[in-house]
Amino acid sequence: MIKTDPKNPYEILLYYKYTHVADPEGFVKWHKEVCEQLGFKGRILIAHEGINGTLEGLKEKTTKYIELMRATTFGDFSDMPFKNSPGTADGTAFPKMKVKVRKEVVSLGLDRYGEADIDPNKVTGKYLEPEELKKWYESGEDFEIIDMRNDYEFKVGHFKNSINPEMDNFRDLPKVLSESEKLQQIKDSSEKGKKVITVCTGGIRCEKASGYIIEKGFKNVYQLHGGMHKYMEKFPGEDFLGSLYVFDNRETMDFAADKGIERPVVGKCDLCQATTENYTNCANIECHLKMLCCAECLSNSIKEAQHMIEENPSDEARLRNILKVAHGFTFCSPECRECVNACVLH
Numbered sequence: 001m002i003k004t005d006p007k008n009p010y011e012i013l014l015y016y017k018y019t020h021v022a023d024p025e026g027f028v029k030w031h032k033e034v035c036e037q038l039g040f041k042g043r044i045l046i047a048h049e050g051i052n053g054t055l056e057g058l059k060e061k062t063t064k065y066i067e068l069m070r071a072t073t074f075g076d077f078s079d080m081p082f083k084n085s086p087g088t089a090d091g092t093a094f095p096k097m098k099v100k101v102r103k104e105v106v107s108l109g110l111d112r113y114g115e116a117d118i119d120p121n122k123v124t125g126k127y128l129e130p131e132e133l134k135k136w137y138e139s140g141e142d143f144e145i146i147d148m149r150n151d152y153e154f155k156v157g158h159f160k161n162s163i164n165p166e167m168d169n170f171r172d173l174p175k176v177l178s179e180s181e182k183l184q185q186i187k188d189s190s191e192k193g194k195k196v197i198t199v200c201t202g203g204i205r206c207e208k209a210s211g212y213i214i215e216k217g218f219k220n221v222y223q224l225h226g227g228m229h230k231y232m233e234k235f236p237g238e239d240f241l242g243s244l245y246v247f248d249n250r251e252t253m254d255f256a257a258d259k260g261i262e263r264p265v266v267g268k269c270d271l272c273q274a275t276t277e278n279y280t281n282c283a284n285i286e287c288h289l290k291m292l293c294c295a296e297c298l299s300n301s302i303k304e305a306q307h308m309i310e311e312n313p314s315d316e317a318r319l320r321n322i323l324k325v326a327h328g329f330t331f332c333s334p335e336c337r338e339c340v341n342a343c344v345l346h
Contacts, residue, residue: 010087018050041094052105125210125223143195156267157242203227242266269294284336305329
């Protein structure tokens with residue numbers, strides 16, 4: 001986890017909007033020019049259905065970017081909300097600036113299941129503001145929270161009493177929804193009046209996820225407006241347990257530490273179950289599963305790889321590449337370990 005300082009000159013913007021973009025290629029070209037001029041690094045995805053972006057830059061530059069986005073004619077972004085958080089001390093949350101055209105700004109991939117895509121401008125859950133969810137928690141309101149993020153994101157932090165569908169990828173939602181007995185029970189409860197809330201990092205996945213479960217028969221569906229990011233900003237250290245996984249070099253963040261508020265650490269090392277919020281990847285590059293791994297287990301894994309290099313100098317290049325890509329020599333399963341060992345030792 002890269003430490004951030006709320007007083008440093010860099011900040012990170014997180015934003016999205018579902019709105020028609022007639023010329024995604026032209027908007028990408030515009031963005032590449034603007035982001036180069038402003039010195040940004042980050043990731044921006046643009047599709048006919050809208051935009052999804054995260055970028056880091058100097059605060060005066062991000063302010064300028066927001067002004068330019070409000071005025072652009074590529075789509076209606078005049079009211080697009082921006083979430084900001086402290087950047088890294090030297091502006092290194094992202095290695096480079098990437099702006100690309102995509103079919104979807106966040107991939108649910110319903111065409112793989114022969115289903116029509118969800119248009120959040122036509123069907124989506126009712127927005128629930130963070131303040132309202134806070135009241136629900138405090139009043140003992142009867143509701144269910146479904147976490148629409150990946151399983152490894154849930155492990156390091158989540159809302160209390162929330163449901164983890166255990167998705168490896170957001171695209172797994174249709175399959176998980178059809179197979180999960182717990183989610184079907186929630187659907188039945190919603191038909192009897194229980195409120196259902198979908199949550200995710202910044203809100204974008206819930207736009208389609210909430211619409212999708214509505215299409216599948218869920219009733220009384222809400223989505224947390226602004227996502228976990230907005231809730232944690234307003235209520236640091238409350239109701240959300242642990243830290244928030246983010247898709248940049250910070251890996252995790254929270255607003256409690258910046259305000260000197262103590263919070264629980266719920267993440268556990270996938271190898272030894274020690275408390276941790278540090279990530280690595282499965283050393284089987286074909287798998288590359290994101291894992292929680294404590295400092296001791298990671299150190300031991302690197303020592304193991306170094307020992308193998310000494311024993312098998314002809315495979316040094318391969319082993320060092322694994323360490324570079326996976327940031328360790330840990331494995332998510334015996335099968336992955338056996339796969340790598342077989343390639344190295346035979």
